[in-house]
Amino acid sequence: MKRDVxxxxxxxxxxxxxxxxxxxGFQAPPTPDSLPAFELPAELQRKNAPRLPEVAESxxxxxxxxxxxxxxxxxxxxxxLGSCTMKxxxxxxxxxxxxxGFAGLSPWQPASTVQGALELLGELxxxxxxxxxxxxxxxxxxxxxxxxxxxxxxxxxxxxxxGNVRKRIVIPDSAHGTNPASIVLAGYGVTQLPSDSNxxxxxxxxxxxxxxxxxxxxxxxxNTIGLFESNIAKIIDLxxxxxxxxxxxxxxxxxxxxxxxxxxxxxxxxxxxxxKTFSTPHGGGGPGSGPVAIKEKLARHLPVPxxxxxxxxxxxxxxxxxxxxSVHTYYxxxxxxxxxxxxxxxxxxxGLHAISENAIINANYLRKKLSPTYQIYIDKPCMxxxxxxxxxxxxxxxxxxxxxxxxxxxxxxxxxxxxxxxxPECLMIEPTESETKETLDEFIExxxxxxxxxxxxxxLLKHAPYTTPVRRLDEAGAARNLNIRYFDNANA
Amino acid sequence: MNIPAGYLYxxxxxxxxxxxxxxxxxxxxxxxxxxGDVVFVQLPDVGSKAKQGDSFGxxxxxxxxxxxxxxxxGDVVEVNPELAGTPExxxxxxxxxxxxxxxxxxxxxxxxxxxxxxxxxxxxxxx
Numbered sequence: 001m002k003r004d005v006x007x008x009x010x011x012x013x014x015x016x017x018x019x020x021x022x023x024x025g026f027q028a029p030p031t032p033d034s035l036p037a038f039e040l041p042a043e044l045q046r047k048n049a050p051r052l053p054e055v056a057e058s059x060x061x062x063x064x065x066x067x068x069x070x071x072x073x074x075x076x077x078x079x080x081l082g083s084c085t086m087k088x089x090x091x092x093x094x095x096x097x098x099x100x101g102f103a104g105l106s107p108w109q110p111a112s113t114v115q116g117a118l119e120l121l122g123e124l125x126x127x128x129x130x131x132x133x134x135x136x137x138x139x140x141x142x143x144x145x146x147x148x149x150x151x152x153x154x155x156x157x158x159x160x161x162x163g164n165v166r167k168r169i170v171i172p173d174s175a176h177g178t179n180p181a182s183i184v185l186a187g188y189g190v191t192q193l194p195s196d197s198n199x200x201x202x203x204x205x206x207x208x209x210x211x212x213x214x215x216x217x218x219x220x221x222x223n224t225i226g227l228f229e230s231n232i233a234k235i236i237d238l239x240x241x242x243x244x245x246x247x248x249x250x251x252x253x254x255x256x257x258x259x260x261x262x263x264x265x266x267x268x269x270x271x272x273x274x275x276k277t278f279s280t281p282h283g284g285g286g287p288g289s290g291p292v293a294i295k296e297k298l299a300r301h302l303p304v305p306x307x308x309x310x311x312x313x314x315x316x317x318x319x320x321x322x323x324x325x326s327v328h329t330y331y332x333x334x335x336x337x338x339x340x341x342x343x344x345x346x347x348x349x350x351g352l353h354a355i356s357e358n359a360i361i362n363a364n365y366l367r368k369k370l371s372p373t374y375q376i377y378i379d380k381p382c383m384x385x386x387x388x389x390x391x392x393x394x395x396x397x398x399x400x401x402x403x404x405x406x407x408x409x410x411x412x413x414x415x416x417x418x419x420x421x422x423x424p425e426c427l428m429i430e431p432t433e434s435e436t437k438e439t440l441d442e443f444i445e446x447x448x449x450x451x452x453x454x455x456x457x458x459x460l461l462k463h464a465p466y467t468t469p470v471r472r473l474d475e476a477g478a479a480r481n482l483n484i485r486y487f488d489n490a491n492a
Numbered sequence: 493m494n495i496p497a498g499y500l501y502x503x504x505x506x507x508x509x510x511x512x513x514x515x516x517x518x519x520x521x522x523x524x525x526x527x528g529d530v531v532f533v534q535l536p537d538v539g540s541k542a543k544q545g546d547s548f549g550x551x552x553x554x555x556x557x558x559x560x561x562x563x564x565x566g567d568v569v570e571v572n573p574e575l576a577g578t579p580e581x582x583x584x585x586x587x588x589x590x591x592x593x594x595x596x597x598x599x600x601x602x603x604x605x606x607x608x609x610x611x612x613x614x615x616x617x618x619x
Contacts, residue, residue, distance in 0.1 A: 401528075401555070418555045475554040476529030476580065 015053045015063055016486050025057030051487060070469040072413050078439055082385040082416040082428030083176070083224055085254045085276035086283070092346055093279060093339035102338050107330035111315055118314035121307055121331065124341040125291075128272055131253075131352070133263025134293035138303045140332040144251055145178040147271030147290030148218070152186035153324040154269065154294065154301040155216050155245045161322070166215035166244075172201050174224045174420040176249060188215055195422060199225040199378040201235055210238060216245040221262070222252045222383035224420045224428070226363065236266035245269070245298075253277045254432070255360055255384035258353030262293075269294045278340035289336035303327045358433035359384040362440060366429055369444045373451045377423050384432075390425030398454040398461050400425040405472055406453065408465040410446045493617065494521040496587055500604065501613035504561045507587065508607060515564050515600070518591040519551070519582060522617045527553035530579040535571040535593065542568055542595050544603050549592070551582070560592060564603050570594040 055063075072079070079086045097103065105117055125137045141147040152169070159165045168189040171179045180190045191209055196202040201219065217239045222228045229235065236246045248262045248270035254277045256262075262270045274289035275282045282288070294302070304323045305316035316331075344352065360383055367376060367386035374388040390400035404414035404427075416428040431440055453460055465471065499507045505523035509516045524530065532552040542548050542562035549560040571593050574581060582590035597603070608616065 421556060476531050479531035479552075479554065480579070 013063075014486055015055065015060070016051075018055045018059050018063060019053040021054060023054045023056055025055060025060055072408070072411075077411045077413070078431075078435065078443055079413040080415045080429045080431050080443065081413065082226075082387070082430035083251060083419065084282070084416065085251070085273070085384070085430060085432060086413075087254070087276070087279055087432040088434035089279050089281055089339075090343065090346070093342045096342040097335050097338040102335070105334070107334075112313065115314055117334065118307060120341055121334075121337055122309070122314060124337050124344070125307065127341065127344045128291055128293060131257060131261065132250075132270055132272065132293040133261030134267075134270070135263070135296040136299045136302060137291055137293045138306070138327075138332075139289070139291045139337055140303050140326065140328040141271065141290040141292055142328055142333055143275075143286075143288040144249070144271050144273045144290040145182060146327060147273075147292045148178060148182035148247070148249065149185055150303060150324070150327050151247050151269040151271065151292050151294070151298075152182055152188070152216075153327075154292075154298045155247070156186055156188075157301040157322065157324055158245065158298055159215055164212065167213040169215055170206065170209060170217045170239075170244075172219060172223065173422050174199070174220075175218065176220060176224065176251060177419075179218045179220075179249060183218070195223075195225075198380075199223070199227050200229055200231065203231055203234065203238070206235060206238060210242040210244070212243060214239070214242055214244045216247060216268075218247045218249060220249040220252055221265070222255050222385075224252075225378055225387050225423070226252075226382040226385035226428070226430075227378060227380070228255075228383055232265050240266070251276060252384060255356055257356040258349060259356055263295065267295075269298060274336050274340040279343045280336040280339040287333045287336065289333045289340070291332070305331070307331075355433045356384070359431075362431040362433060362435060363429070365437075365440055366431055366444065369440075370429075370447055373448055374427065377426070385428055385430035387420070387423055388427040388429065389423050390427055393451060393454045394425050396454045397458050400427055402461040402464065403427065403450055403454075406450050406461050406464040407446065409467045410449075412443060412446060493525070493614075494587070495610045495614050495617075497610050499587065499610065500563070500607035501610065501616075502561065502563045502607060503616060504559075505617075506561060506563045508563045509587075510600075513596065514569065515566070515595045515597050516591050517563055517593050517595060518586055519560065520613070520617075521586050523558075524583045524586045524590075526555075527551060527558060528555040529553060530582045533575045533579050533582070533592065535575065536568050538568055538571060540568050542566055542593070544599075544606065562595070563607060564595055564597045565599050566595040566597040568593050569596050 074086060074088055101116065105114055111118060121139060125139065129137055138150065141150050156165060168191050169183045170191045170193060173192050173194050183190050193202055193205045193209065219229065221232055239246050245268040246266065248267045250271045251273055253272060269292060271290045271292050274280045274291065275286060280289060300320065300322040301324050303326050304320050305318045306320060308315060308317045347355065363382050363384050363386045367382055370388065375391045377387045377389050390403060393403060400417050404417050407414045415430065418426050419428060420426060450461070463472065499509050501507050501520065505520045507518050507520050530551055530553045534550045536542065536548040542565060544562055544565045546562055547559035548562045551558050551560060572591050574589065575592065584590065
């Protein structure tokens with residue numbers, strides 16, 4: 001086989017292209033004679049053998065190890081993905097989750113045989129309630145968006161019980177895209193309000209829209225511009241006075257730990273992204289977990305089953321006639337609950353407080369250092385993320401997407417771009433607490449260098465990246481002519 | 493940026509061109525530049541009613557998904573059949589082959605006062 005000097009970097013085959021008929025990486029043991037014969041009913045038998053790749057174990061291992069080296073991930077380099085808190089995942093979380101007593105459990109085991117696991121769920125619930133200042137919680141939802149949906153179904157059940165289900169939910173124009181999607185799925189209409197000139201919720205616009213059709217308000221705090229909604233108490237009072245409920249999208253909770261609590265601000269419900277704030281794996285490394293914490297008035301509508309204590313025993317309570325039902329199989333993604341509690345217990349209360357403090361300090365360091373070069377969207381102290389507009393570079397003919405692609409050449413994952421939608425050529429940078437000053441300084445230098453390149457060699461940026469396993473992708477072509485199947489037909 | 497004469501514009505970056513008793517509608521060069529490459533256009537049904545200022549379709553582009561707001565009220569009499577297969581014509585020729593719908597306006601004389609002249613639209617987009 002021909003091999004060139006770059007072949008270690010150039011694994012471009014699919015696993016199917018390594019396949020040779022009859023080759024295996026596994027030998028099944030012979031079937032014991034004592035095993036009784038069993039024939040599946042004809043309708044359950046497949047007509048053709050599955051088209052699985054036939055490769056040696058070493059080929060399979062090398063293939064996937066090679067692919068893994070082409071990924072960008074937070075264990076490899078900086079990953080300042082704003083609004084998502086892509087923070088470092090401490091390895092002790094995985095060690096604890098891999099303990100056989102946790103990893104080997106079956107969700108079908110009777111509660112009496114898994115008291116330790118249930119105690120862990122109880123302890124995590126208590127910790128999250130202390131962090132959020134809420135009264136009760138469900139750990140079931142698998143992600144933030146499902147948490148939103150779960151809470152909105154509880155809002156709906158609450159209003160239904162009061163005799164008027166109401167018609168719409170209000171969001172600001174800086175909302176995460178999942179908010180309007182969750183609202184529509186929960187059967188409500190969306191009313192979107194423009195932000196004011198400070199990037200905050202416009203109280204007068206809110207007053208004008210509030211009436212008895214409004215079931216509630218969803219708001220992210222700090223918001224997606226990275227700013228604390230300084231009028232939050234007033235906002236929540238207005239919605240409550242109109243008979244509505246208020247939901248906090250908890251995506252940005254990383255800025256609040258041990259500093260302020262949604263429950264104290266007056267929120268009725270919020271979700272907590274364990275895969276953001278509490279350092280469980282994120283994105284392709286998931287699954288996620290989006291517990292929903294609520295005030296007592298919504299407790300009767302919590303998803304079933306609800307964990308409770310009978311004397312010394314933890315039990316599952318299914319007898320809850322006003323529940324919205326289950327939103328996940330079993331009790332949610334248990335492995336993530338283990339990791340999140342490991343994180344909370346290894347840091348303690350003071351440690352969690354220090355996390356938010358450092359996340360805020362790091363974001364403001366970047367904001368100050370980069371604002372002479374990149375236009376800051378709202379020029380005042382930010383929380384955990386600093387939001388810039390690429391307008392200065394656009395004037396040189398370079399768009400934010402070009403800046404993002406060029407960052408890849410420097411080994412840095414781009415921040416969130418083009419969100420929030422209200423910021424032109426947006427760059428939303430969230431360094432998190434996990435990064436050292438040296439890493440932040442390197443990032444600042446790279447961003448300044450890219451700005452110089454925008455002035456001197458703009459064409460260089462327009463065709464970046466150059467050093468990645470694949471060059472700039474045809475995003476429009478990928479969306480228009482999507483084809484992700486290796487075989488021509490799925491009939492196998 | 494291209495803002496041709498003979499067209500009227502909206503603050504939401506649509507254009508209107510009157511041809512006989514019909515109004516041709518599309519999005520402006522500025523709009524296609526902000527959206528990036530268009531990958532999909534959801535069009536209204538022929539025969540449906542459009543209302544000035546209301547959304548009658550959506551544009552999905554690589555950077556964002558945006559509503560298309562009708563610049564005029566009236567009946568939708570034709571939609572651009574080319575957009576289903578080649579939505580990129582909205583990027584290449586936003587004012588000609590990239591048109592979106594033809595509307596038979598029902599209240600043009602009143603509603604045109606809400607539309608912008610090329611000069612006014614230029615002021616809006618360069619602000």
